[in-house]
Amino acid sequence: MSLSAKLRRAPQRLVTGAYILNSGVSKLSADDETAKGLHGFASGAYPFLGKVQPRVFVKGVAAGEIAVGGALLLPIVPPVVAGAALVGFSAALLNVYWRTPGMHEPGDPRPTHQGQPLAKDVWMLGIGTSLIADAMLEPAHDKKVEITAALSEKRELKAADKSRRAKRKAKKAAKKGDAQLVKQARELQAEAGKRAAKAAAKTQKQAEKAAAKAAKRLAEMRDEYGPVAAEKARAARDTAQEWAEEYGPVVAEKARAARDTARDWAQEYGPVAAEKARGARDAAREWAEEYGPVAAEKARGARDAARDWAEEYGPVAAEKAGTAAKATREWADVTSTVVADRTKEAAKAAKAAGVTAKEKLAS
Numbered sequence: 001m002s003l004s005a006k007l008r009r010a011p012q013r014l015v016t017g018a019y020i021l022n023s024g025v026s027k028l029s030a031d032d033e034t035a036k037g038l039h040g041f042a043s044g045a046y047p048f049l050g051k052v053q054p055r056v057f058v059k060g061v062a063a064g065e066i067a068v069g070g071a072l073l074l075p076i077v078p079p080v081v082a083g084a085a086l087v088g089f090s091a092a093l094l095n096v097y098w099r100t101p102g103m104h105e106p107g108d109p110r111p112t113h114q115g116q117p118l119a120k121d122v123w124m125l126g127i128g129t130s131l132i133a134d135a136m137l138e139p140a141h142d143k144k145v146e147i148t149a150a151l152s153e154k155r156e157l158k159a160a161d162k163s164r165r166a167k168r169k170a171k172k173a174a175k176k177g178d179a180q181l182v183k184q185a186r187e188l189q190a191e192a193g194k195r196a197a198k199a200a201a202k203t204q205k206q207a208e209k210a211a212a213k214a215a216k217r218l219a220e221m222r223d224e225y226g227p228v229a230a231e232k233a234r235a236a237r238d239t240a241q242e243w244a245e246e247y248g249p250v251v252a253e254k255a256r257a258a259r260d261t262a263r264d265w266a267q268e269y270g271p272v273a274a275e276k277a278r279g280a281r282d283a284a285r286e287w288a289e290e291y292g293p294v295a296a297e298k299a300r301g302a303r304d305a306a307r308d309w310a311e312e313y314g315p316v317a318a319e320k321a322g323t324a325a326k327a328t329r330e331w332a333d334v335t336s337t338v339v340a341d342r343t344k345e346a347a348k349a350a351k352a353a354g355v356t357a358k359e360k361l362a363s
Contacts, residue, residue: 009079009134012127013072016086020124021069027062034058045099064089079138083131090124097121225312232305237323243298247291259349267356281351 030038032054038061039054049057068089071082096118097103103115111119 016124016127017069017072020065024062024065024069027058030058042096045096079131079135083128086124086128090121090128093121094125259345263349
């Protein structure tokens with residue numbers, strides 16, 4: 001018997017047992033009138049009790065009540081035994097209630113005013129029946145509890161097993177997921193490498209095409225503008241040469257004429273010749289200063305034009321322009337040198353004429 005069952009039945013057994021035990025103990029000291037009243041009341045329901053003496057009957061009822069009350073109060077008495085005793089005792093009392101006239105309406109179990117004290121014994125019948133039913137159903141209840149506990153334990157074990165399996169599956173899935181992620185990362189890396197290689201190849205092809213196109217365009221520009229630049233350079237060179245040829249002899253001729261004139265004047269006029277020689281020298285210097293810078297400026301203009309054309313029309317034009325500039329520079333240097341030499345010669349001649357004139361005057 002479980003502790004919960006004992007605690008569940010304890011209130012019923014304690015209250016009912018104490019009530020019946022007290023009733024039995026009080027009947028032990030009943031007087032003759034009480035004994036005769038109880039005997040006559042019971043004899044009406046059970047005629048065979050009429051042969052029993054009233055005091056013996058009361059003593060027997062008291063002993064029975066004490067036995068039933070003690071069985072209910074003692075926890076060692078099984079609930080089935082205590083419930084059966086209580087049911088038998090209450091059934092005997094209810095039978096007296098039913099057989100005694102005036103206790104209830106005819107054919108109706110509901111009590112009259114006189115039958116209410118006996119009719120209340122029906123609660124003891126209910127308590128006894130409850131004890132018997134509880135005791136009879138307790139094994140089944142305990143078995144149910146045991147089965148329920150076993151099933152619950154099995155469910156817990158299954159749940160724990162499922163949890164362990166789920167954890168293992170989760171670990172495997174995590175490992176598989178990591179491996180899959182690594183695989184995907186490698187695939188993405190390989191794909192990215194392929195795309196990068198394709199992009200590099202495409203870029204290289206585009207660069208080669210662009211280089212070929214630029215080379216072709218440069219060749220076209222060289223073919224197109226190279227002759228023009230060369231022609232411009234040749235024209236510049238010819239122009240410089242023409243200017244040198246045009247102005248160089250003029251200056252030289254002017255210098256020679258000035259020299260001869262100065263010499264003639266020195267020989268003919270003396271001091272006057274010296275003065276004329278100085279004038280001629282100054283005139284020669286002026287002519288040199290006048291025409292020399294012109295020729296140099298023309299040469300520099302031609303050189304600058306050639307440089308511009310060389311920068312405009314490409315490497316070939318630059319080479320041609322360099323050649324033209326070099327030629328122009330040479331012509332300019334030659335022309336300037338010739339003019340300077342002629343001027344110096346005229347100055348020397350004028351100086352010599354002056355010296356001669358002085359000597360003649362002195363003599």
